[in-house]
Amino acid sequence: MVDSNQKRPQTSVVLAMSADGKIADVQRSPARFSSSVDQTHLEKQLAAADAVLFGAGTLRTYGTTMSVSDPQLLQQRLQQNLPSQPLQIVASLSAKIDPQIRFFRQEVSRWLLTTTPGARRWHEGLEFERILVCEAPAANGIDWVSALQQLANLGISRLVVIGGGELVASLIADDLIDEFWLTVCPLILGGADAPTPVEGTGFVSEQLAPRLELLSAEVVNQEVFLHYRRQRVKD
Template sequence: MPKTSAINQPHTTVVLAMSADGKIADVTRSPARFSSSADQAHLESQVALADGVLFGAGTLRAYGTTRSVSNSQLQQQRKQRGLPIQPVQIVCSRLAQFDPQLRFFHQNVPRWLLTTEAGAEPWRDKSDYFERILVVNASSDGINWHDAYQQLNQLGIQRLAVLGGGNLVASLLAADLIDELWFTVCPLILGGAAAPTPVEGTGFSEQLAKRLELLAVERVDQELFLHYRLSRE
């Protein structure tokens, strides 16, 4: 079923790996390295399907890099579909306070910044860092996502892969902008009340909870790959 919030917006798929107890990182929020090579291949395949890859400032700071398409077969498939080899990598942040020495800024990928007027100002004369800066209206949680999606659609972004973190996913869910979710459940328990989860933010009441339709379950060794679609009935 199409989104009820608006039409002609990017089809959005969240792709995350989590522990068996639903954590996407440990309590120190260190980069999560617990998924298998099968999950990494799955992640790259989802990235290769996208026009743009969207992630938050915390995810960028934690990893220092982004997921590009390195598999030559996936690159060739993108060429055959008339797409550039690499999707646009879009980091979103209200204030855009990043270390310019991050490896991300040396990766051979197109980089966009999605931010507010305040966040855009320090980066305006630094085209080597971001090819494009999208300035969107601010909202109570930082970014007006309907404004952002309208701009992304106008720039030809038809499919988005969202790689975290939990606050970004929560904001997109609240704005009714997520279509699908891929969760890889990994065989470990991290625990910790402060450890990040796939969806953070303020949460939803049971009455307002987002309902999902399970599309597929696949087991690969000790991991489960769960594919959901948002139910809007």
């Protein structure tokens, strides 16, 4: 675990899942099962953020990212002297992303968070405004503690994570998530290989599992909106 008081963005995970805890079906198709109420909820969370972080797998699945379109939310960002759209940050070890997907034609600012080999793929391209290399010193991966510190140093104070499960697991492993907004949708997807909100290797016992504090629970039509805060031991 890392020092929760380190300089880094306030980081929230925002995800919709089935009643059995799946964020997509076994074929990892784009998840379209949440309601318009949940889409409005997601847009509200994005509008309050400086940046949105998601994995390349999520981007490959959807080919695009969600932008803020509600006039009131856009006006709120304008009043706060923020760009109309939050910064979009793609995280990927390999950075193998099709440059022809719609994402690169959206009117948003794009950054890439990757490794040295991944950065080489885009070195001469104009698709990303900034490429951040944050390699873990002893492993083939991203140093998330350093990455979030860099984001804070670049002016990002509010970060929203929208998937996938491997990315969320990596951030949880370094105790870098502060809040979870989870929407439970009324369907069962099943499948041992269907993705869940948190993938990775998991925790070996419930004693080591991160604990959450439930801040609110709201039922709207057939969906349940849960808001959790990460519990941490106070000094």
